[in-house]
Amino acid sequence: MNASTVLVTGGSGFLGGALLRTLASQKEYSLRTALRRDCKSLPASVRAFNVPGLTPTVDWQAALVDVDVVVHAAARVHVMDEQSGDPLTEFRLVNVEGTLNLARQAVKAKVRRFIYISSIKVNGESTVPGRAFTADDPFSPVDPYGISKCEAEEALRQLVSSTSMELVIIRPVLVYGPGVKANFLSMIRWLDRGVPLPFGAIVNKRSLVSLDNLIDLILTCFSHPAAANQTFLASDGEDVSTTELLMKIGRALNKPARLLPFPVAFMRLGAKLLGREAIAQRLFGSLQVDISKNLRLLGWVPPMSLDQGLNATVQAYLESQK
Incomplete structure (x- = not known):
């Protein structure tokens, strides 16, 4: 395994926190995360960088020094009691522009691989019996969250197409x-x-x-040569x-x-x-x-x-x- 220093965004979240705990237990990585506020549950070996949210203007330079792999798990997710009159704009600001800002700086920092945690909502909301979604199906997002994740995927693919940074996109279904x-x-x-x-x-x-299966897939994508510039769906x-x-x-x-x-x-x-x-x-x-x-x-x-x-x-x- 060539990976040494890993930056995980969303380290206080359900997936990001579990991923950091798994990586910390393996003692093979120098771990970093980015947080909007202090998180007492982080493993002691994780170095935390405070950021003011996933905005298009965040300076990621210090957090990205010598980073080999970025796992971008932070996002604006579903808001049950949406207050914005234009939720799509709010989702795009964070999930598209904020993500691209991080990715552009990752390119400049010579990050080897950028793993983007997307969503099955990029494929769509439902399937007919016997016709499962595949990773290479046409996009069919419906709600603002799914649309923003789809647009982020497309923008990331365009960005890395002219760089040496490798992109891996993972679209999980419901994670438990x-x-x-x-x-x-x-x-x-x-x-x-x-x-x-x-x-x-x-x-x-x-x-x-399951959380364990998703994390195992992410770890597989850290260094597997065939994962480069591919999209994978995640399920049990x-x-x-x-x-x-x-x-x-x-x-x-x-x-x-x-x-x-x-x-x-x-x-x-x-x-x-x-x-x-x-x-x-x-x-x-x-x-x-x-x-x-x-x-x-x-x-x-x-x-x-x-x-x-x-x-x-x-x-x-x-x-x-x-």
Whole structure:
């Protein structure tokens, strides 16, 4: 492994923090991260640089000195209670212009490889049964977040095309693992409390990726020669329906999942009337990805199964409740 000094942006986030902890445990890297505020949970070996957010004017020079690999995991993500009257502009400011500012300075600093953590939303919001997304499909982003990640990808490809810096783009599906929050944590809590849920008759298929599997793919992309200037999708390689997922989480909790077989069409109508169509799509729609390119080019297969990933996630949840 040639990598020595690694800069991870978003080091206080779900993915960035876990990646830094994994790298620190291997003791093979000099680690840096960039943060807007102090983070007490960082490993002691990580050198932190304070930055005023991912803006187009941040000076990254000090953080990039002698850096071999940049993992850019920081981004403006979904805002549940969006206050901006023009959210696309806000997403572009951070996810496109802020990212390009970092990448341009990385080129000047002679960074060898720039790993950009994108999103499956670049591919689109849903798939039809039996037709999974691939890394080389045409782009079809829908919401402002997905559009901004797509534009960042295209701008990065254009930037590196005339430089020696290598670009790797990774598009994860929904990431779960110890410390997961938002809707995934809510599902675990509902099942832990024995709340009856009307999700017993959902026959969709969705891909997910555990934190450990995503980190393993990122580490593979640090130095694998075939990863240079490629795009990869990230998943566990196992697709499940929402009903199957809830049942698996229930088994990990050692509690029955109380799932009622409500008609999906009825629930979709209710979600539409309440303006919650996006949530309905995630619960009832399909989103599958094909990761065969990862095996073909990198020899990579997910080291952790879906059940193992869910068990680790649930055990961390149970420990947090003590």
